[in-house]
Amino acid sequence: MHTEYAQRRETLMSKIGKGTAIFRSAPMAVMHNDVEYNFRQDSDFFYLTGFNEPSAVAVLAPHHEEHRFILFVQPKDPERETWTGYRVGVEAAKEQFGADVVYPIGELDEKLPQYLEKADRIFYRLGRDRSFNDTVLRHWQQLMRTYPKRGTGPVALEDPAPTLHALRQIKSASELELMRTAAAIAVDAHNRARAFAQPGRYEYEVQAEIEHTFRLRGASGPAYPSIVASGANACILHYTENTRQMQANELLLIDAGCAYGYYNSDITRTFPVSGRFTAEQKALYEIVLEAQLQAIAQVHPGNPYSQIHETAVRVIVEGLLDLGLLQGDIEEIIKEEKYKPFYMHKTGHWLGLDVHDVGIYQHGETAHTLEPGQITTVEPGIYIAPDIKPAEGQPEVDARWRGIGIRIEDDLLVTSTGHENLTDAVPKAIADLEHQGV
Missing domain, CATH: 3.90.230.10 (Creatinase/methionine aminopeptidase superfamily)
Known part of the structure; x- marks a missing residue:
């Protein structure tokens, strides 16, 4: 399946051209008080990555010179893992899931702009994670403010679902x-x-x-x-x-x-x-x-x-x-x-x-x-x-x-x-x- 996930990403990247696609993992759902349901990954995220942990972001940037598939994941944390289960971590995720580069999720705001600044549009589906919706929109707005000086950057936000879901069918x-x-x-x-x-x-x-x-x-x-x-x-x-x-x-x-x-x-x-x-x-x-x-x-x-x-x-x-x-x-x-x-x-x-x-x-x-x-x-x-x-x-x-x-x-x-x-x-x-x- 490792090869198949890579093929799916390549197919999608061939269709988004000079755009950058961003996918967010599913949020943890609360059953009651501080008890959570068993985690179930977002289907689009899983289809493209096979990665089965929360608090992760996948970025596809076919136009980038070095990194076309980027993952942001939770870093290893032995104390937290004692309570909530093992994490793949940054180092292992690169090898196991075929990413060109993997960053800790805490570095998203710092690292994401480099994969957006030369894209002609952002492919992102405004979904149930309102906080992350705001994150994507904030980065887009920041790039649009500097667009007149650079002449490059995403001028549109487009939902990847029509393209991706046709593949999933x-x-x-x-x-x-x-x-x-x-x-x-x-x-x-x-x-x-x-x-x-x-x-x-x-x-x-x-x-x-x-x-x-x-x-x-x-x-x-x-x-x-x-x-x-x-x-x-x-x-x-x-x-x-x-x-x-x-x-x-x-x-x-x-x-x-x-x-x-x-x-x-x-x-x-x-x-x-x-x-x-x-x-x-x-x-x-x-x-x-x-x-x-x-x-x-x-x-x-x-x-x-x-x-x-x-x-x-x-x-x-x-x-x-x-x-x-x-x-x-x-x-x-x-x-x-x-x-x-x-x-x-x-x-x-x-x-x-x-x-x-x-x-x-x-x-x-x-x-x-x-x-x-x-x-x-x-x-x-x-x-x-x-x-x-x-x-x-x-x-x-x-x-x-x-x-x-x-x-x-x-x-x-x-x-x-x-x-x-x-x-x-x-x-x-x-x-x-x-x-x-x-």
Whole structure:
């Protein structure tokens, strides 16, 4: 990976020309009082450096005569390291991470100007670290004040995200290896959870089985708060309390993925806790499954990204019309989005270093085109909340349908010839999900 990080930096530097790019590490996040969450590096910073410590800055200066990749890091401090863990330090960081020069982070203000004064612009994303935002802006303003005397210096501040995130969208062979591992671990966890779940157990017990499997298999933990939603809880898209006792004749929706080597998986399955679908559950599940299968078929290079969602919406609307849960002209329902009380989210998102990974979905009025190496989720659903309010002109929902929530999600890699389903080993066919009730 050392060579790959260098290649990523070279690619980005070839695109920023005479600019200088500045990237800040993620801040430490506080859980409560003086207790901090486990550190998780900023994804852009990690993508370019592989460096996994806080209080660091990376600078790319392709125009500089001596130093093109500069790191500012925390120096070694044995007393602090006793409390907070080992640091790489200035000397080792140069060798381990391939920087041309490494400085202590305390020397940032002194050393940074030399990498900015001959740049034509600064590439920096104004982010959540307001203090560091002010630092970058202060240096820029100082250089602009002396610009008339020198005739050189950055005359613009530009966000590197559009350029960098386009690179991050296309996964390399090593990235795909990590994502396949993350997917395989999550597959095992979901299959374990389905075997474990039964009426009378609590949602958090299932969550524990899932997250135990994550850690047992070498993942760093959940990619996001695990959703284990039984009964009507499945109608809450980001339900994470996971405190309810599961009852017979209910569905259980599990949306859980893991992080492995900084890369993520994201799987959702919905199945009957008692081993048999009710008639209403089965009718709705068949619609969602068909929507997902048809949407997955749209995942191939050259296809507009929007086609995935549009395909799923049409299948869901057709199915709800057949059940009498919607009424009217299908084109009008889709155009006026009268299906949204039942299906209110998009059908997928990019996946990678971030669960909702970076990348463009739309270029103005034109949908982004799928390319080999991209990974997207495909996750249609139907949610009939107990208090659902149908769109204007649509029928009231009978009580027998209320409280049913269903989502099915897989992780799809766009290949040169079509797609690869990285998470297909978690069953989703009705015949595979039903068994004799306990």
